[in-house]
Amino acid sequence: MPGDRPTMPPVRLRSEAELARDALAAPLLARAVRLARWAGPRRAVAAGGVLTEPDLRAAAEHLGLGADEEGPGYAAEAWQLAVDTGLIEVQEPAAETGDADADAGPEPGEDGVTGIATPGEDLRLITEGSPRDILDIWLGGFETVLADAAAPDLAEIVEQIGDDGELDLDAIDWDPEEEADFLDGVLGNLYLLTALDEEDSGRAVPLPALAAAMIVPDDMEEPTDDILEEISEAMVRLDDQFRMLEPTGLVEYQPVDEALIEEVDGEGRFPETTESRLDPDEDDVSRYGMVRLTPLGVFGVRSRMLDAGIGAPVVGDLADKGAEILLDALPGHPETAARAEAEQWLARRTPDQAAGELLAAARGDDEGAPLRRLACQQTLSLVGPAAEPALREVLDDRHLGGLARVWLAERAMPEIPEPSEEMVFWLTVDTIAAQLAADGDSAELRDLVRGLVEQSETFFDSVWRVDHPATAEVLEAMGRLHPDKQAAKQARKAAFKARSRA
Secondary structure, rough: OOOOOOOOOOOOOOOOOHHHHHHHHHHHHHHHHHHHOOOOEEEEEEEHOOOOOOHHHHHHOOOOOHHHHOHHHHHHEEEHHHHHOOOOEEEEEOOOOOOOOOOOOOOOOOEEEEEEEEEEOOHHHHHHHHHHHHHHHHHHOOOOOHHHHHHHOOHHHHEEOOOOOEEEHHHHHOOOOHHHHHHHHHHHHHHHHHHOOOOOOOOOOEEEHHHHHOOOOOOOOOHHHHHHHHHHHHHHHHEEEEHHHHOOOOOEEOOOOOOHHHHOOOOOOOOOHHHHOOOOOOOOHHHHHHEOOOOOHHHHHHHHHHOOOEEEOEOOOOOOHHHHEEEEEHHHHHHHHHHHHHHHHHHOHHHHHHHHHHHHHHHOOOOOOHHHHHHHHHHHOOHHHHHHHHHOOOOOOOOOOOHHHHHHOOOEEEEHHHOOOOHHHHHHHHHHHHHHHHOOOOHHHHHHHHHHHHOOOHHHHHHOOOOOHHHHHHHHHHHOOOOOHHHEEEEHHHHHHHHHOO
16 A cells, blocks of 8 residues: 555444445435336336336326326436446347236337346345345446536537537536546535534535635635636536536535525626635535535545545444554544544453553654554553553553553542652653644643643753753743743743754
């Protein structure tokens, strides 16, 4: 596996059984399955495997959409999905044998009929296959709908057909690869936001913010008028695309307000595009569209990422890995995912065994060691009193003695030996080094630095002597972070002494 392969934060996936139920409940696949059964034992179809006009109306009636003006369109979409996924197989007349069924409609050659449709082999998997079989069918359908969503509007294509019947591709202004990449990027952003959602609720994202994230350069403080127009155009496209994708079960989508769409001008832009479109009022934001990935959508986008060579871990992937792998990975996880990953790892081990493995992996003087120890401490906070023997074994350990005392004290364990001054300062440096590695010069670290200096007037006189690889770096950070100029100066002097001593 390439070391430079892009990697996403881990997500929590539902079980395949739950995801398969979601897939079968998705409107588009549910309709496709119903039509595949309705098509049996055989049904005459027109060119390209599409239903004849009478059968299309009958299909809409079968789906309970006969009274809906859009019913035939929904039926056509479901039928096409059934054909694309193998739920329905279309054969040329020469491949057909036996007598036609009385309900099969006209024979090939009559009323534009060119072939026969029969229930496909994959239809059996809907009831007899595994959850994975169903998900594979859903993934195949999702891919076809996604390709359709990235394609230009049919009406736009028709407009570019000249009097000679030739299609002017240049006039469509459509780059298939660019459009597909843009939609993939949007779905990737939704996936990332879902993975980073600490509340794990998959909150809906306003369409303007999603479009802006794809278009506004990172170093641009104020979007230009051209950028705002580009965002507006992207919102129009995304609104159409998410409307197409929602029936697959990939997303939950609240479309752009119809009143806004009616105001869109001939260029496909929202009127009077302003910067407020990027950050509309809370009461107004939903008018511009709101979208979120469903749990099934997370599964679908992750599958595409894996196919593209992108690392897309799942919470639980590390449950059977060694403690050193766990501790290296947890600092890069969102907080809720890190806790869930740690809990699954701990569930496979006894408390004493888990504590022993974690503590052994936390040792070291390498650059990543402080962050490993921080992850170790956070994971050990989830372990019960049965881990006490493993913690007491390391009380005299230079790297782990302070950490062990904290764990024992938090649980009010008896007979905890007092730490030496050297151990206290070593733990302090180690803790700040871990915080720097995790969050940089954060506000929380600034408060920690101020509190440490306030507790001891001679702090800098002692800390520079600490035999820790990060002592000088920590003191330099304290010089940057402490709000008091005199204390900051003392920190810088101490950092110089630490470097000279090294």
